[in-house]
Amino acid sequence: MLLPMSPTTARPSLRDRTRDEVFALIRDHRDVTRSDLVDLTGLPSSTVGHAVARLLTEGRITESAMAIKGPGSGSGRPGSILNAVATATRTGAIDFGHQHLSVGLGDDTGALVDEVRIALNVDRDPVEGLDAACRLLEQLCERHQVSSLACVAAGVTGPVEEVTGLVSSTTTLSNWAGMYPAEELEKRLGVPAVVCNDASVGALGELHRGSGRGHRDFLYIKASHGIGAGLVVNGQLYQGGSGFAGEIGHIIIAGRPELCRCGNRGCLEAVISVPSVREQLSHTHPHLDAGMIDLATLDDPISARILNEAGRSLGAVLAGLCDLINPTALIIGGELGAGRPLIDGVRASVSRFAQPATTSVVQVLAAGLGRRAELVGAAQLASALSRA
Amino acid sequence: MLLPMSPTTARPSLRDRTRDEVFALIRDHRDVTRSDLVDLTGLPSSTVGHAVARLLTEGRITESAMAIKGPGSGSGRPGSILNAVATATRTGAIDFGHQHLSVGLGDDTGALVDEVRIALNVDRDPVEGLDAACRLLEQLCERHQVSSLACVAAGVTGPVEEVTGLVSSTTTLSNWAGMYPAEELEKRLGVPAVVCNDASVGALGELHRGSGRGHRDFLYIKASHGIGAGLVVNGQLYQGGSGFAGEIGHIIIAGRPELCRCGNRGCLEAVISVPSVREQLSHTHPHLDAGMIDLATLDDPISARILNEAGRSLGAVLAGLCDLINPTALIIGGELGAGRPLIDGVRASVSRFAQPATTSVVQVLAAGLGRRAELVGAAQLASALSRA
DNA sequence: TCCTTTCCACCGATCATTGAATGAAAACGA
DNA sequence: TCGTTTTCATTCAATGATCGGTGGAAAGGA
Numbered sequence: 001m002l003l004p005m006s007p008t009t010a011r012p013s014l015r016d017r018t019r020d021e022v023f024a025l026i027r028d029h030r031d032v033t034r035s036d037l038v039d040l041t042g043l044p045s046s047t048v049g050h051a052v053a054r055l056l057t058e059g060r061i062t063e064s065a066m067a068i069k070g071p072g073s074g075s076g077r078p079g080s081i082l083n084a085v086a087t088a089t090r091t092g093a094i095d096f097g098h099q100h101l102s103v104g105l106g107d108d109t110g111a112l113v114d115e116v117r118i119a120l121n122v123d124r125d126p127v128e129g130l131d132a133a134c135r136l137l138e139q140l141c142e143r144h145q146v147s148s149l150a151c152v153a154a155g156v157t158g159p160v161e162e163v164t165g166l167v168s169s170t171t172t173l174s175n176w177a178g179m180y181p182a183e184e185l186e187k188r189l190g191v192p193a194v195v196c197n198d199a200s201v202g203a204l205g206e207l208h209r210g211s212g213r214g215h216r217d218f219l220y221i222k223a224s225h226g227i228g229a230g231l232v233v234n235g236q237l238y239q240g241g242s243g244f245a246g247e248i249g250h251i252i253i254a255g256r257p258e259l260c261r262c263g264n265r266g267c268l269e270a271v272i273s274v275p276s277v278r279e280q281l282s283h284t285h286p287h288l289d290a291g292m293i294d295l296a297t298l299d300d301p302i303s304a305r306i307l308n309e310a311g312r313s314l315g316a317v318l319a320g321l322c323d324l325i326n327p328t329a330l331i332i333g334g335e336l337g338a339g340r341p342l343i344d345g346v347r348a349s350v351s352r353f354a355q356p357a358t359t360s361v362v363q364v365l366a367a368g369l370g371r372r373a374e375l376v377g378a379a380q381l382a383s384a385l386s387r388a
Numbered sequence: 389m390l391l392p393m394s395p396t397t398a399r400p401s402l403r404d405r406t407r408d409e410v411f412a413l414i415r416d417h418r419d420v421t422r423s424d425l426v427d428l429t430g431l432p433s434s435t436v437g438h439a440v441a442r443l444l445t446e447g448r449i450t451e452s453a454m455a456i457k458g459p460g461s462g463s464g465r466p467g468s469i470l471n472a473v474a475t476a477t478r479t480g481a482i483d484f485g486h487q488h489l490s491v492g493l494g495d496d497t498g499a500l501v502d503e504v505r506i507a508l509n510v511d512r513d514p515v516e517g518l519d520a521a522c523r524l525l526e527q528l529c530e531r532h533q534v535s536s537l538a539c540v541a542a543g544v545t546g547p548v549e550e551v552t553g554l555v556s557s558t559t560t561l562s563n564w565a566g567m568y569p570a571e572e573l574e575k576r577l578g579v580p581a582v583v584c585n586d587a588s589v590g591a592l593g594e595l596h597r598g599s600g601r602g603h604r605d606f607l608y609i610k611a612s613h614g615i616g617a618g619l620v621v622n623g624q625l626y627q628g629g630s631g632f633a634g635e636i637g638h639i640i641i642a643g644r645p646e647l648c649r650c651g652n653r654g655c656l657e658a659v660i661s662v663p664s665v666r667e668q669l670s671h672t673h674p675h676l677d678a679g680m681i682d683l684a685t686l687d688d689p690i691s692a693r694i695l696n697e698a699g700r701s702l703g704a705v706l707a708g709l710c711d712l713i714n715p716t717a718l719i720i721g722g723e724l725g726a727g728r729p730l731i732d733g734v735r736a737s738v739s740r741f742a743q744p745a746t747t748s749v750v751q752v753l754a755a756g757l758g759r760r761a762e763l764v765g766a767a768q769l770a771s772a773l774s775r776a
Numbered sequence: 777t778c779c780t781t782t783c784c785a786c787c788g789a790t791c792a793t794t795g796a797a798t799g800a801a802a803a804c805g806a
Numbered sequence: 807t808c809g810t811t812t813t814c815a816t817t818c819a820a821t822g823a824t825c826g827g828t829g830g831a832a833a834g835g836a
Contacts, residue, residue, distance in 0.1 A: 017405070018792075035814060047793055049816065066802095076813025077801040159745045168745040217629035229712060233621055240714025241605035244745040251708035252741060254642035317708070320639035324617060324709050326628025353640060357547045357556040357632040406823075423783060432825055437784065439823090464782025465832040 018043065022051040026061055026082050027109055028208065033066075033079025052082060060085055084109050090141070091382035092152035092189070094133045095198065095374040096122045096181075098225040101129055102372075103136040105144060106379030108386055110208060114140055115375060123157070126176050127184075134188045151192040152185050153382035155201035155374045157226065162243030165195055194385050196239065198222060198374050199246050202367070203230025204237050205377030206331050210368030215329045219321065220367070222374075223314065223342075224334035227269040231325070251317055268317055272310045274335050280306050304341040311345020315364075318346060319353035322362050333367030340366070406431065410439040414449055414470050415497070421467025440470065449473055472497075478529070479770035480540035480577070482521045483586065483762040484510045484569075486613040489517060490760075491524040493532060494767030496774055498596060502528055503763060511545070514564050515572075522576045539580040540573050541770035543589035543762045545614065550631025553583055582773050584627065586610060586762050587634050590721050590755070591618025592625050593765030598756035599719050606715045608755070610762075611702065611730075612722035615657040619713070639705055656705055660698045662723050668694050692729040699733020703752075706734060707741035710750055721755030728754070 018041075025040050026032055032040075037048045055061045062085055066078035086107040093112065095102040101122055104115035116136055122129035133154070141149065158176045159168040165182040185193035203220035206212040212220070212232060220230040229246035231238040239245050249269035256266030258276065270276065284302045318330060330350065332343050347364040354362070367373050406429075413428050414420055420428075425436045443449045452469045475496050481503075483490040489510055492503035504524055510517035521542070529537065546564045547556040553570040573581035591608035594600040600608070600620060608618040617634035619626040627633050637657035644654030646664065658664065672690045706718060718738065720731050735752040742750070755761050 016792090033814075038814095044794055045815075046795075046817085050792075053816090075803040075811070077803090077815080079814055159743070161745075168748075215629075231713070233626060238621060238713075241603075241716035242714060242745075242749045244743070244749070245712065245714040247711045247714070247743045247745060248708065250743055251711060252704075316640075320636065320705070320708070321712050323635045323639055324633065324712065325619070325626075326630060326633040326635070328629035355547070355632070355635045355638055357549075357630075357635060361630045361632070404823095421783080433784075434786085434826075435824055437786090441785090464780085464834075465784075467783055 018047060019051045019054055022048060023055055023060060023084065026055070027084040029213075030083055030109075031081050033081060035079055037082075086111065089150050089386060090144070090146045091379065091386050092137045092149050092191075093375055093378035093382050094137070094152065094154035094185075095201070095378055096126075096129055096133070096154060096156045097198070097374075098123050098157055101132055101136070102375040103133055103140065104375050104379055105137075105140045105146065106382050108150070108383050110380040110383040112376060112379050114144060115372075116140065117375075123175060126179060126181070130181065130184050130188065134185070137189070149189065149191050150386035151194070151382055152189055153201070153378045153385060154181065154185065154193065154195045155198035155378050156181055156195055157198050157228075159244045159247050160196050162196075162239055167195075168244065192385060194381060196243065196381070197228060197230070197246060199228030199230040200237055200239055201230070201377035201381055202333050202373040203232050203331075203377065204380045205369050205373040205375070206333065206367055207232050207235075207237070207377075208380050209376050210373055211331045211365040212329060212368075215327075217325070218327045218329035218331055219318070219325065220331045220333060220373070221314075221318065221337070222334040223272065223332060223336035225274050227273060227314070227334075229321075232327075233325070248317070248321065253313065253317060256313075268314070272314045272336070277306065277310055277336065307336070307339045307341040308345040310336070311342035311347075312349045313345075314342075315346035315349025316353050319350045319358075322350060322354050322358050326358055326361070328361050328363065330362055330364045331367055332364070333370070333373050335371065337367050338370060406435060407439045407442055410436065411443055411448055411472065414443075415472040418471055419469050421469060423467055425470075447473060477538045477774060478532070478534045479767065479774050480525045480537050480579075481763055481766035481770050482525070482540065482542035482573075483589070483766055484514075484517055484521070484542060484544045485586070485762075486511050486545055489520055489524070490763040491521055491528065492763050492767055493525075493528045493534065494770050496538070496771050498768040498771035500764060500767050502532060503760075504528065505763075511563060514567060514569070518569065518572050518576065522573070525577070537577065537579050538774035539582070539770055540577055541589070541766045541773060542569065542573060542581065542583045543586035543766050544569055544583055545586050545616075547632045547635050548584050550584075550627055556632065580773060582769060584631065584769070585616060585618070585634060587616030587618040588625055588627055589618070589765035589769055590761040591620050591719075591765065592768045593757050593761040593763070594719050594721065594755055595620050595623075595625070595765075596768050597764055598761055599753040600717060600756075603715075603717045605713070606717035606719055607706070607709065607713065608719045608721060608761070609702075609706065609725070610722040611660065611720060611724035613662050615661060615702070615722075617709075620715075621713075636705070636709065641701065641705060644701075656702070660702045660724070665694065665698055665724065695724070695727045695729040696733040696736075698724070699730035699735075700737045701733075702730075703734035703737025704741050707738045707746075710738060710742050710746050714746055714749070716749050716751065718750055718752045719755055720752065721758070721761050723759070725755050726758060 022037055025037055034048055034052055038045045062083050064081045066081055086109050089108040091106040093104040093106050099121055100117060101120045102117040105113045107113055120132060156176055161168055165180050167176040167179050182193045182195040199222040202222050206220050212218050216235045218232050222228045227249040229248045231245055250262055250267045252264060253266045253271055256271050258270040259265055260267035260270035336342055343366050351359050369376050410425055413425060422436055422440055426433045450471050450473050477496040479494040481492040481494050487509055489508045490505040493501045495501055508520060544564055549556055553568050555564040555567050570581045570583040587610040590610050594608050600606050604623045606620050610616045615637040617636045619633055638650055638655045640652060641654045641659055644659050646658040647653055648655035648658035724730050731754055739747050757764050
């Protein structure tokens with residue numbers, strides 16, 4: 001009754017609704033043709049043609065020939081490819097990890113212009129992480145002669161309350177709890193900032209530029225030092241009623257003895273996480289330094305077995321979550337997502353434990369962007385914010 | 389490959405966008421003036437005036453003088469009150485249960501004009517259920533002198549594929565599997581029909597007229613002969629990537645010995661369901677006929693204990709699901725939802741097992757519509773379909 | 777009575793939207 | 807090689823939605 005029908009969009013003018021809608025589609029799905037837009041919008045082709053023509057003369061989009069031609073590419077006249085033109089607007093993208101910090105410069109299409117990544121124990125000292133991020137961002141601006149940013153978006157490894165930006169008290173990330181990192185960034189950089197959970201920005205990255213392209217509904221799992229999920233629902237990031245959606249790391253697997261830092265036994269991220277997997281590997285690979293093991297390069301049978309087993313445990317939980325939300329894809333990211341045996345294990349468990357109706361549509365995929373998913377997603381988020 | 393980023397694309401024509409938008413606003417916020425609409429839409433007053441004029445000539449809305457006048461009512465010319473006109477359009481609503489059949493007559497605001505409920509073992513013979521539903525619907529039409537229905541909506545106790553309307557092969561509902569109930573209804577009644585999962589229509593009912601009012605994001609749990617969930621996300625029913633969302637009945641609770649009809653052990657609905665609770669009660673209450681126990685009227689300590697324990701088991705699973713989707717409410721419906729001890733058990737388990745961020749916002753509520761939730765939701769669904 | 781405030785109707789200029797028809801560009805098949 | 811098929815894009819004229827401006831109508835207040 002009191003809910004506005006459409007999100008009260010600050011609509012400058014109604015006359016250009018279609019033009020703006022078409023432009024947004026071109027920007028979000030890249031490399032579209034006019035007929036794609038016709039299918040997407042349901043508008044008549046002549047209307048789309050007009051809108052595209054206007055956008056072209058305004059210089060907001062570009063037109064280029066279809067890349068793939070030749071026999072086998074389908075018959076019929078090929079459509080011309082449309083893309084949004086990036087302006088000189090630049091945004092900041094930040095990915096605060098547990099042991100790393102990534103910072104990037106994005107444009108208003110959500111693409112990254114440049115990026116840097118450093119090792120840094122952000123967990124231990126969030127303030128140092130914030131300072132370092134701002135330093136790196138200013139260096140990037142200098143290098144690219146960017147005088148000012150439109151806005152900044154960041155992902156942090158903890159639950160962020162949507163309205164206030166408060167990092168909620170959590171069992172996972174003690175030192176960020178109680179902070180308002182968006183405010184901190186705004187104070188340091190003097191531009192609007194938005195901060196959300198790392199798995200959510202990862203999902204956003206995979207949605208626009210990773211394995212999630214073509215999926216309207218999927219679950220992105222960030223399996224790293226903790227386990228977090230990002231939800232994409234109806235083609236949009238979903239953060240729950242108060243921004244905490246995806247906090248699945250402490251779902252309890254009954255009967256598991258592993259003690260979690262939250263005090264319970266058998267939490268998902270106590271059973272499957274980088275530290276716990278490294279722990280197991282340090283026993284089977286005593287010659288390796290446990291802290292230095294690169295999970296992606298291990299391909300011996302014993303490691304594969306361990307990762308596969310971890311994937312099966314993870315998949316058993318994800319099966320239930322898939323039953324709930326019926327996604328068309330399950331995208332595994334984070335450091336553990338790089339291991340194929342783990343993904344195979346997840347796939348096996350989902351097939352085994354989820355309902356037939358669920359498994360018949362869900363694809364289990366590795367993150368297409370690997371460890372860059374979060375940074376890429378932050379750039380997407382920032383570009384969206386810059387347009388608001 | 390291509391997915392619409394913005395909401396729905398089922399747009400018959402773009403020319404009437406404003407008209408439809410204005411009409412929807414008038415229907416949802418009642419008693420609005422033109423200037424209210426100007427504020428709500430951000431459109432110029434002339435555009436709103438134009439749209440209102442068209443709606444008036446079309447007879448879709450009515451205009452009446454401002455009720456309160458006189459000193460103190462504010463200065464300036466009073467605006468005239470606009471309201472959507474209630475039409476004679478009638479829709480059919482059907483709730484196919486396991487042991488009952490409810491049928492109702494709805495109007496185009498989604499309200500039920502009349503309804504009937506009979507006991508019937510729909511599970512055993514779906515075709516008889518379909519026939520009976522159509523008979524009852526025709527009787528209702530006769531009683532209210534309704535010559536024809538705009539459309540029909542129904543909920544069935546099984547997963548329904550969204551695009552085809554096929555009731556998927558399932559471990560729960562063997563006799564409906566492989567049927568196309570929407571087609572069957574269309575064939576019998578000669579009007580458009582839509583069928584979806586019973587928990588989904590229940591969620592729709594609670595959203596518009598039950599405990600879900602005021603919540604944009606909640607989970608409706610139908611705890612009856614099976615366990616199903618309906619999701620409301622961003623104020624709208626969410627049915628997943630292919631319509632199967634909410635099939636949580638066979639999530640496995642590790643370590644539980646109960647054998648499920650699906651062949652696994654420890655499935656949620658093998659542990660908590662009307663039959664299993666009745667089974668337990670038949671041991672503690674040997675003087676009662678197990679099949680006749682009315683769960684809502686039992687208030688002795690032993691029954692309360694059993695229901696509370698069932699609620700705790702259910703809540704332990706729901707805690708994980710709430711961690712995933714971060715709802716602001718958890719609405720328990722179905723026959724088991726009528727028992728307060730069960731709800732208390734769910735609340736206790738959610739508080740115990742879900743993350744603090746999750747529990748801080750989620751309210752555990754009984755279904756405000758009780759066993760009518762599904763029928764009321766079907767009426768809502770039908771009114772939406774009649775407008776499409 | 778006259779002024780102020782608020783709401784609404786009307787008008788004309790612009791231009792977005794539309795279906796149907798036409799034109800274009802490629803692969804395909806003989 | 808040359809038409810055929812398939813798919814994409816554009817043109818055109820009719821329609822009417824949108825918008826700012828202007829002025830009238832209906833109320834309260836002085």
